[in-house]
Amino acid sequence: MRSPRPTHAVYGFLVAAVLMLTASAALAGETSFRPSYWLPENVFPPAMVVDKIFYGILYLTLVVNILVFIFMAIFLVKFRHREGRHARFIHGNNRLETVWTIVPAVILAMTAVLSESSWSNIKSPSASMATDPSVMHIEVIGRQFAWYFHYPGKDGKLGVRNPTKVNPLSSIPEELVGLDRNDPDSADDLLTTRLVVPVKQKVYANVTSVDVIHSFFLPNFRIKQDAMPGLRARVWLEATKTSAEVIGTKPDGTPKPFDIVCAELCGQGHYTMRGELYVVSPAEYEKFIAEEAGMLTPAGEAY
Numbered sequence: 001m002r003s004p005r006p007t008h009a010v011y012g013f014l015v016a017a018v019l020m021l022t023a024s025a026a027l028a029g030e031t032s033f034r035p036s037y038w039l040p041e042n043v044f045p046p047a048m049v050v051d052k053i054f055y056g057i058l059y060l061t062l063v064v065n066i067l068v069f070i071f072m073a074i075f076l077v078k079f080r081h082r083e084g085r086h087a088r089f090i091h092g093n094n095r096l097e098t099v100w101t102i103v104p105a106v107i108l109a110m111t112a113v114l115s116e117s118s119w120s121n122i123k124s125p126s127a128s129m130a131t132d133p134s135v136m137h138i139e140v141i142g143r144q145f146a147w148y149f150h151y152p153g154k155d156g157k158l159g160v161r162n163p164t165k166v167n168p169l170s171s172i173p174e175e176l177v178g179l180d181r182n183d184p185d186s187a188d189d190l191l192t193t194r195l196v197v198p199v200k201q202k203v204y205a206n207v208t209s210v211d212v213i214h215s216f217f218l219p220n221f222r223i224k225q226d227a228m229p230g231l232r233a234r235v236w237l238e239a240t241k242t243s244a245e246v247i248g249t250k251p252d253g254t255p256k257p258f259d260i261v262c263a264e265l266c267g268q269g270h271y272t273m274r275g276e277l278y279v280v281s282p283a284e285y286e287k288f289i290a291e292e293a294g295m296l297t298p299a300g301e302a303y
């Protein structure tokens with residue numbers, strides 16, 4: 001009986017690899033908001049370093065990947081079955097093994113060190129922003145399966161959200177996130193389901209959750225922060241462009257939003273947990289706040 005020629009397997013494998021790569025790239029393009037093989041446009045300059053690290057690692061692994069596949073193909077052909085040729089048992093090569101262990105370890109350590117300093121460059125300014133009056137302060141609340149945004153209102157003070165006031169079965173946003181309207185600070189607070197911020201304005205957000213762990217992910221800002229019940233995590237951002245400039249406008253002329261995504265598998269409806277981030281001009285922002293505030297009754301009861 002003739003055994004199949006091993007080279008067929010090699011060609012088949014390479015063709016399958018190319019097809020799979022093309023298909024996955026095409027699918028990635030279809031599902032993203034603006035079809036692209038690359039990351040969505042970055043509108044947050046301090047996070048530019050994330051792109052550099054990401055593409056650096058991507059190209060590094062691409063080169064290593066191509067080399068590995070080339071050598072694998074060469075070895076598959078060179079050492080294929082031949083009549084009368086016997087396999088030789090070897091005990092390995094200590095020097096070679098040391099090299100291929102140390103080189104990736106050094107590369108891994110270097111990327112870890114570089115990422116660490118970049119991470120603190122993005123994260124550390126937020127400590128002073130917490131009390132800076134020129135910075136806009138909001139709270140981001142994750143809940144199965146939506147994002148809520150808590151604005152301080154005219155008095156500039158965020159009212160109390162009380163975990164004991166959370167009613168997960170309610171249809172009233174205040175009760176879903178436990179906002180206590182009896183607290184004087186929260187009477188003028190706004191609770192919205194879309195995030196609207198002015199362009200070129202520093203925004204500081206406390207990110208939290210009222211149920212399970214979610215993850216507040218803003219692809220265009222390279223921001224990804226876990227939202228944890230009982231904890232407030234710091235996030236800050238400052239957009240250089242409006243969402244209309246980057247994403248475009250709807251047929252009626254209103255701006256399209258940046259995506260807000262939950263990046264933590266948080267339950268059955270996780271895939272539906274998307275939000276909208278509108279970055280608008282200061283005038284449009286004031287209009288939005290006035291509209292939202294207009295929905296509040298004098299007693300502070302909203303909606």
Ligand SMILES: [Cu+2]
Pocket residue numbers: 142143144145213214215262263264265266270273
């Ligand atoms: Cu979630």
